[in-house]
Structures are given as C-alpha cells and as structure tokens.
Amino acid sequence: MAVKKFVVGCFDEEGVLFDAVKKVRKAGYKLHDVYTPFPVHGLDGAMGLRDTSLHTAGFIYGITGTTVALSSITWILTSDWPLNIGGKPHFALPAWIPITFELTVLFAAVGMVLTFCYLCQLAPFVKKHHFHERATDDLFVMVIECGDEAEITNFLKNIGASDVNTQVAETGWWFGRYDKEEKAIEYKNETVLHN
Amino acid sequence: MALKYESHVRGPLVEGAKDYHQVTEDIVRPIETNPSRLWWMGFIISVALLLFGVYSIYRDVTYGIGQWNLNKTIGWGWDITNFVWWVGIGHAGTLISAILLLFRQGWRTGVNRAAEAMTIFAVICAGQFPIWHMGRVWMAPFVMPYPNTRGPLWVNFNSPLLWDVFAISTYFTVSLLFWYSGLLPDFATVRDRAKLKWRKFTYGLLSFGWTGSTKHWQRHESLSLVLAGLSTPLVLSVHTIVSFDFATSVIPGWHTTIFPPYFVAGAIFSGFAMVQTLLLIVRKVLKLEDYITIEHIEVMNKVIVLTGSIVGIAYLTELFISWYGRNPYEIYAFNENRLNIFSPYGWSYWLMMACNVISPQIFWFRKLRRNIVVTFFMSIIVNVGMWFERFVIIVTSIYRDYLPSSWSTYYTPTIWEIGFYLGTFGLFFTCFFLFAKFFPVIAIAEIKHILKRSGDNYKQHWVEAEKESLEKFYHDTHQDHH
Numbered sequence: 001m002a003v004k005k006f007v008v009g010c011f012d013e014e015g016v017l018f019d020a021v022k023k024v025r026k027a028g029y030k031l032h033d034v035y036t037p038f039p040v041h042g043l044d045g046a047m048g049l050r051d052t053s054l055h056t057a058g059f060i061y062g063i064t065g066t067t068v069a070l071s072s073i074t075w076i077l078t079s080d081w082p083l084n085i086g087g088k089p090h091f092a093l094p095a096w097i098p099i100t101f102e103l104t105v106l107f108a109a110v111g112m113v114l115t116f117c118y119l120c121q122l123a124p125f126v127k128k129h130h131f132h133e134r135a136t137d138d139l140f141v142m143v144i145e146c147g148d149e150a151e152i153t154n155f156l157k158n159i160g161a162s163d164v165n166t167q168v169a170e171t172g173w174w175f176g177r178y179d180k181e182e183k184a185i186e187y188k189n190e191t192v193l194h195n
Numbered sequence: 196m197a198l199k200y201e202s203h204v205r206g207p208l209v210e211g212a213k214d215y216h217q218v219t220e221d222i223v224r225p226i227e228t229n230p231s232r233l234w235w236m237g238f239i240i241s242v243a244l245l246l247f248g249v250y251s252i253y254r255d256v257t258y259g260i261g262q263w264n265l266n267k268t269i270g271w272g273w274d275i276t277n278f279v280w281w282v283g284i285g286h287a288g289t290l291i292s293a294i295l296l297l298f299r300q301g302w303r304t305g306v307n308r309a310a311e312a313m314t315i316f317a318v319i320c321a322g323q324f325p326i327w328h329m330g331r332v333w334m335a336p337f338v339m340p341y342p343n344t345r346g347p348l349w350v351n352f353n354s355p356l357l358w359d360v361f362a363i364s365t366y367f368t369v370s371l372l373f374w375y376s377g378l379l380p381d382f383a384t385v386r387d388r389a390k391l392k393w394r395k396f397t398y399g400l401l402s403f404g405w406t407g408s409t410k411h412w413q414r415h416e417s418l419s420l421v422l423a424g425l426s427t428p429l430v431l432s433v434h435t436i437v438s439f440d441f442a443t444s445v446i447p448g449w450h451t452t453i454f455p456p457y458f459v460a461g462a463i464f465s466g467f468a469m470v471q472t473l474l475l476i477v478r479k480v481l482k483l484e485d486y487i488t489i490e491h492i493e494v495m496n497k498v499i500v501l502t503g504s505i506v507g508i509a510y511l512t513e514l515f516i517s518w519y520g521r522n523p524y525e526i527y528a529f530n531e532n533r534l535n536i537f538s539p540y541g542w543s544y545w546l547m548m549a550c551n552v553i554s555p556q557i558f559w560f561r562k563l564r565r566n567i568v569v570t571f572f573m574s575i576i577v578n579v580g581m582w583f584e585r586f587v588i589i590v591t592s593i594y595r596d597y598l599p600s601s602w603s604t605y606y607t608p609t610i611w612e613i614g615f616y617l618g619t620f621g622l623f624f625t626c627f628f629l630f631a632k633f634f635p636v637i638a639i640a641e642i643k644h645i646l647k648r649s650g651d652n653y654k655q656h657w658v659e660a661e662k663e664s665l666e667k668f669y670h671d672t673h674q675d676h677h
Contacts, residue, residue, distance in 0.1 A: 037215060037384070038640040039412040049410055054417045058425075076340070076349045085353055098358040098436050102365040105425045109369040113376060116418045120411045122379065122403035135407050136384040138215035138643075178399025179392045 003170050005146035006032060007153055008131045009161030010139045014040050016160040017140045021046045023159050029152060030145040032171070035135035054119070058112040065107025069100040127176030129169040208302055208649035210485040215643050222637050223385055225481045227394075230632050233480055241624035248618010251611045252327055260330045263612040268603035269594055273612045274324050276585040280465070281321035281619065282363065282437055283458075283581060286430055287466025288314025289370055292377075293426035296419070301649055302494050304641040305486050309477060310470045311374040312634070316626040317469070318367045320619035325359075327615070355439040362436040369429055373422045376415070379405045381635040434462040441588065447528035448592035451516065457509035461581060464502035464551070467495050468577035473627065475571050477636060486637050489565050496564040499577065503555035506584075510552060524597065532591040539604040540591045543583050550580020 011017045017034070021043065024031055031047060044051075077083065078090045085092075117123060135141040142161070144152055149166055156164045213221070230238075254262060265272050288310040295303040326335055338360050340350050350357050382402035389395040405411070438458035441449035471492065478487040517529040533544040554576050563569050595602045630636070647653045 034409045035407040036409065036412065037219075037407060038380075038643040039416050040409075043409050044413040047409055049413060052410075052414045052417045054414050055421050058421045062425075072340075073352045077352055081346065081349050083351065085351070088353075092353055095353040098355075098432065098439070099352060099361045101428070101432060102358075102361040105369060105429050106365040109372055109422055109425055112418055112421060113372045116376070116414055117403065120408075120414060122405060122411075124400045124403060126404035127399075128404050128406050130387065130406060133387045136380065136387045136405070137219045141407075173404060177396055178386055179396035 003168060005149075005166065005168050006131070007144045007146055007149060007156065008165050008167055009142045009144070009156035010132055010134075010163040011142065011160060012139065012162050013160075014043075014140055017142070018043070018046055020142065020156075020159040020161070024142070024144065024155075027155060029147065029155070032143040032145050035131060035141040035143070037134075037136050037138060037140075040140070054112060054116060057115050058108045061111030061115075062104050062108035064111075065104040066100055068107070069103035070096065073099065121173050125175050125177065126173050127178065128173045129167075129171075131167060131169070205302070205649075206488070206490045207651040208305060208488065208490060209642060209646055210488055210651045212652040213485070213646065213650055215646065218642050218646065219384055219388070219639060221483070221485065222635050222639050222642070223388060225631065226385055226633060226635065227388075231480065234628060234632065237624065238628040241621050241628055244617050244621025245625050246618075246621070247614050248616075248621050251614030251618055252323075254611050255327055255330075255615065256332060260328060262609060264607060264609045266603055266606065268596065268601050269590060269606040271589050271593065272606055273586075273608045273616060274328050276582065276589050277616050277619065278321050278324035278328075279437055279585040279589075280578075280582050281317050281324070281623075283434065283462035283465045283585075284469045284578075285314045285317035285321060285366075285370075285466065286434060286459070286462035287470050288312070288317075289366075289373070289426050289430040290463055290466065291470070292373060293423040293430065296423040297427060301645050302491055304638055304645050305488070305491050306470065306474060306495075306637075307641070308374075308377065308634075308638045309474060309630075309636050310466075311370060311377075312627065312630045313470060313473055314370050314466075315367065315374060316623045316630075317466075318363065318370065319626070320623050322363060322367070323615075323619055323622075355436065355443050358436045359440060362433045366429060366433045369422070369426055373419075373426060376418055376422070377638055377641075378634065379403055380407065380415070380640045381638065383407065384639055385635065431459055434458045446592050446596065447522070447524040448532070448588065450525070451513060453509055453512055453516070457506065457513075460502045460505040460509065461551075461584060464499060464506055464555075465578055465581035467498050467502070468574040468581070471495055471499075471570055471574035472578070475567060475574070477631060481631060481636060483637060486642060489567075492567065492570055493561075493564045496558045496570060496573075499573070500555050500558035503551055503577070507552035510548065527595075528592055532595055533587060540587070540594065544587050544591065547580050547583040547587050550576050551584060554580070 009020075011020060014036070017036075017040070021031070021034065025048065034043060034047060036043065073096050074091065077092070082090045121128075131143050132139055132141045142156070144156070146152065146166065153164050153166070209218075260274075263272060263274065265274075288307075291303050291310045292307040295307075326332060329335055338350060338357065340352075379402055382398050383405035386395060386398035386402050389398060435455040435458065438454035442451060442454040444450060474487050475492070478484050514529055514534070517525045520526075531538055533541065535541045536545050554573065557563050557569070557573070590606065594604055594606065
C-alpha cells in the first residue's frame with residue numbers, strides 16, 4: 001500500500017470537531033479519516049461516509065442458518081435415518097423450531113462478527129499506523145492527506161485543532177507487534193506525495 | 196451532536212467532575228496497578244474451591260455418578276438444580292447488554308461489561324453439570340450432529356434435551372462475541388497507554404489492531420445493534436428451552452404451560468441478584484463508586500422487585516391451575532409434596548416462597564432500594580431462594596412419582612456432589628477475579644459516549660438548558676395568543 005504524507009490535527013472537543021469536518025470538506029481537502037475514542041454519532045454522516053450494509057450481511061447469514069437447519073434436519077429425520085418416535089410423523093416441523101431459531105441466530109452473529117473483522121481488517125497481530133496515542137483516550141484526531149502542508153496546517157489551527165503535525169505513514173495495515181517498533185513494509189518504488 | 200435524550204428525573208450516571216481522560220484513568224487503574232491484598236485473598240480461595248471441584252469431578256469420572264447419592268427415583272438432584280440455577284444467573288448479562296440497549300436505557304453502560312462477563316462465566320459453570328452428569332463423559336461429543344460411522348446415527352432433533360444443547364451453546368457463543376466486540380476498543384485504550392512491554396504486546400494482540408476510525412465505529416455500532424437485536428429473542432429462548440426439559444414431560448409439577456415465562460422471569464430475577472452481589476464488591480474493591488452509582492443499584496433493585504413479583508404470580512398460578520385442573524396427581528404434587536410444610540421436602544417450598552416472593556417486596560421502599568447493606572443481603576437471599584426454586588421443581592416432583600413402591604425420600608447429597616457445586620463457584624470466581632484484574636470492568640468507550648449527557652458536571656447544564664427551553668417555549672406560545 002502506498003506510503004503517503006498526512007497532516008494530523010488533534011481536537012479536544014467533539015463539538016469543535018463537527019464544524020471542523022464540515023469546513024475541511026467545504027475547503028476541498030482530502031479527509032483521510034477521523035479517529036475518535038468513542039463513537040461520535042453523526043460524524044460518519046458529516047464526513048460523507050455511506051451507511052454500512054453490515055446488517056444486510058447479517059440478514060443473509062441469518063436466513064442461511066434457517067435454511068441449513070431446516071433442510072438438514074428434514075433430510076436427517078425423513079430420509080437419511082427416519083426414527084419412529086411414538087408413531088408421530090417424521091416431518092415434525094413444530095419440534096424443529098427451537099433448533100432452527102438457534103441456528104439462525106448463531107449463523108447471523110458469527111457471520112456478522114467475522115465480516116466486521118474482515119471489513120475493518122481486525123485480527124491478532126495486525127498492526128496499523130496510529131496517528132496519535134491518545135486517539136483511544138481523549139483526543140479526536142483528524143487526518144488529512146497532504147497537499148500544501150503549510151496551508152493545511154494553518155487551516156487546521158484556524159478551525160480549532162489544538163495540535164497539528166505532519167506524518168509519513170502507510171495507509172493500510174501490516175503484521176507486527178505493538179511492543180516492538182517495527183517498520184511497515186517498505187516498497188521499492190515508494191512514493192511520498194509532495195504537493 | 197446526536198446526544199441521546201435522558202430524563203432529568205434520572206440522577207447523573209457518572210459522579211464527580213470527570214473528563215474523558217479521567218474516565219480512562221479511573222477504569223484502567225486496576226489493570227495498571229498491582230492487585231490488592233483483598234484481591235489475592237479472594238483469588239486464592241476461589242482457586243482452592245476450583246481445585247476441590249476438580250477433585251470431585253475426578254471422583255465422579257472414576258467411580259461413576261452413583262457417588263452423588265442419586266437413585267432410580269431421584270435421578271436429577273443437585274446436579275440439574277445447579278445447572279438450571281447457573282443458566283438462570285447467566286441471563287441478566289445479556290438482558291442488560293441487549294434488551295436495555297434496544298430500550299435505550301443509558302444506565303446499562305455502567306454495568307453491562309461486568310454483567311456480560313458474569314453471563315459468560317455462569318454459562319461455562321452451567322455447562323459443566325449436564326456434561327459430567329453423562330457419567331461416561333468421553334461420549335459427550337455424540338450430542339453434536341455430524342456424519343459418523345455409527346450408522347450414521349443422528350441425534351434426536353425432536354428432543355428438548357438436544358434443543359438445550361443448541362440453545363446453550365448458541366447463547367454462549369453469541370454472548371462471547373457480543374462481549375468481545377465491545378471489548379476491542381477498550382483493549383486498544385489499554386494498549387495505547389501501556390508502558391510495560393508485555394502489556395503492550397498482550398493488549399496489542401487482544402485489541403486486534405483497533406484504531407478508532409470513524410468507519411470502524413460506524414460498523415461497530417451497526418454490529419452492536421444487530422447483535423442486541425439477535426440476543427434479545429435468544430436470551431428469552433434459552434430459559435424457555437431449559438423449561439421445556441421439564442414442561443414437555445408428563446411428571447406432575449413439571450407438565451405446565453406456564454413454565455417458559457415463569458422460568459425467564461426467574462432467570463432475570465436471579466441474574467440481577469448475582470449482578471448486585473458482584474458489582475457491590477467490585478465498586479468497593481476497585482474504587483469505581485463514581486461509575487457504579489447508587490442510581491444503578493436502585494434501578495436494578497426495581498428490576499428485582501418486578502421480576503420477583505412475576506415469579507410470585509407464577510407460583511400462585513401454578514397452585515390455582517393444579518386445583519382448577521382437577522388432576523389428582525398434580526393436586527397431590529402441589530398440595531402434599533410442596534404446600535404441606537410437614538411433608539419430607541415441604542420446608543424447601545416455603546423457604547423458596549419466603550426468599551423469592553415475600554422478601555423482595557421490601558424494595559417498594561426507596562430508602563431500602565438505595566441501601567447498600569440491604570441490597571447486598573437481599574441479593575444473596577434471592578439467589579438462595581432461586582436455588583431452592585429449582586430444587587423444589589426437580590426433587591419435590593420426582594421423589595413421589597406415579598408408583599408409590601418407588602417413592603424415595605432418602606436423597607441427601609454427598610460431599611462430592613456438594614464439592615462439584617462448590618467447584619463451579621471456584622471456577623466462576625476465579626474467572627471473575629481474573630476479569631476484574633486484567634479487563635476494563637466498565638465499558639470505557641460507552642461511558643465516554645454518555646458522559647456529556649449523564650455526567651455529574653454536564654447533567655446540571657442540560658437540566659438547566661431543558662428548563663430554559665421549556666420557559667422559552669411557554670413564552671413563545673403565550674405570545675401567540677396575544
């Protein structure tokens with residue numbers, strides 16, 4: 001993944017952050033991401049992110065679970081190994097509802113969590129560049145892809161950032177450990193964007 | 196800012212003037228400091244109990260479960276009582292984290308993490324009982340349906356006992372995923388503060404590389420909401436299915452349609468009592484009184500008096516229906532085996548009534564709801580009562596069945612059956628002590644999320660703003676009339 005240069009602005013208040021995001025977008029700078037210590041409601045909308053369709057995936061996993069449960073129980077109890085239980089019908093749908101329900105929930109939950117981890121690239125030993133250590137504590141960290149460095153720095157200061165700095169970072173993730181200073185994969189033809 | 200509306204009638208949920216950094220400091224402190232002497236004492240006692248339990252189980256496997264003193268008539272004694280009791284306790288966590296999330300109850304944020312942890316540990320403890328009750332425990336994998344070389348011989352999908360296997364394993368998995376996905380951001384907080392190498396490494400591993408990106412938060416919110424939506428019917432289904440183990444049989448005293456709602460209410464009742472027991476200790480030992488406030492305790496006591504009363508109504512309904520149904524066996528089971536205090540196990544019925552129905556009624560008084568000593572005492576009483584509820588249901592129904600020649604009253608548990616029960620206490624508290632030391636006991640990110648609405652120093656401001664806008668509203672509408 002490309003190594004790029006970023007201007008990083010830190011905000012203390014989420015109230016200031018909202019206006020700042022709007023101003024940055026209005027000014028036409030390329031907003032890379034905003035890192036916050038907790039979910040700030042409405043920030044995704046302000047940044048212009050589209051809604052996640054994770055819940056749709058969850059629905060699909062859920063009906064997969066329903067189908068798997070119903071079809072396999074039907075096959076097992078009516079054709080593979082029909083058991084005569086008190087002369088009752090082999091196709092005993094009401095008795096299968098509990099397991100069908102449980103498998104629906106199980107498939108939906110497991111599938112959604114795995115999809116979530118895949119989409120966000122979350123797994124043990126995955127390391128990402130952290131623009132600020134306190135982004136998981138009390139700072140709201142806005143990261144802008146670098147154009148004119150001085151101009152963006154000034155702009156961020158004007159709209160209320162308490163601390164502004166410039167960092168060169170790889171945008172993706174790599175395998176590494178958080179207790180060791182490891183460099184991201186270095187590419188031969190790495191391009192640092194100047195202006 | 197889409198801050199959630201919260202009634203000004205509700206007291207502040209975070210006490211003391213906190214800012215975001217202070218919240219992190221307060222909650223991460225136990226992880227970064229050495230555990231107190233009290234913690235070590237509790238931990239060592241728990242591990243000792245756990246080891247005793249392991250030895251009891253070792254004997255069960257070696258000599259068979261005959262050493263539990265069970266007999267042909269009383270085939271389910273302490274063992275299944277303990278199973279249902281632990282599963283019941285495991286219900287409060289998901290109720291708090293899922294149902295209260297859907298109901299938008301802000302107070303859940305202070306207690307949800309610990310309650311979910313309690314759920315997971317309680318379900319692990321519950322699972323031990325049916326597994327070791329199998330006797331030949333190496334046969335346990337056969338309860339899972341998979342293509343096999345025995346025919347292939349499948350499990351019976353029409354059996355409530357198999358529904359139980361599915362319900363409890365699904366419940367455990369989903370609760371664990373829900374809990375862990377909520378923990379990711381908080382592990383990242385610990386990781387980013389860590390100075391020690393091993394801590395940075397471990398929490399780096401546990402946090403899965405969480406950064407706090409807005410897109411990730413957006414997905415995280417969606418995930419939490421859907422998992423809450425899935426867990427809500429799930430938590431109701433689990434104890435419903437446990438109750439089917441009894442209700443679908445034809446034993447007098449078990450064969451009742453009221454069992455599912457009655458079991459679910461009882462489960463929530465005992466679960467909240469256990470949450471109270473644990474949190475009253477946790478807030479004291481870890482000095483988290485600002486986050487787990489009297490407000491939280493009062494709200495949970497309200498849930499206890501509500502569910503306790505529902506359970507009480509269920510008991511009375513059972514008695515009424517046994518009389519109204521005119522089934523002589525059922526009338527005998529209720530009037531003679533249970534209501535008659537002089538019958539061999541009649542005392543347990545009345546103990547259950549006193550603990551579960553009568554004693555929680557003291558929580559109608561606000562003063563007692565907000566009293567920590569009373570709450571702690573009551574939380575133990577409720578769980579004793581709920582243990583006896585399961586004992587009453589199981590033992591008083593089966594010790595005198597249809598055939599008087601096989602009636603049995605000589606059932607008393609052996610030390611090994613009690614030891615197994617104590618062992619699960621050891622397992623539960625060992626897990627909980629480790630959790631309290633190494634995990635953020637309160638959801639840090641969620642507390643920060645509600646801080647500006649429910650924090651002590653912010654709440655006042657909101658209440659004033661609300662009043663002001665009311666006055667302004669009145670003023671504006673008043674002028675319209677002129």
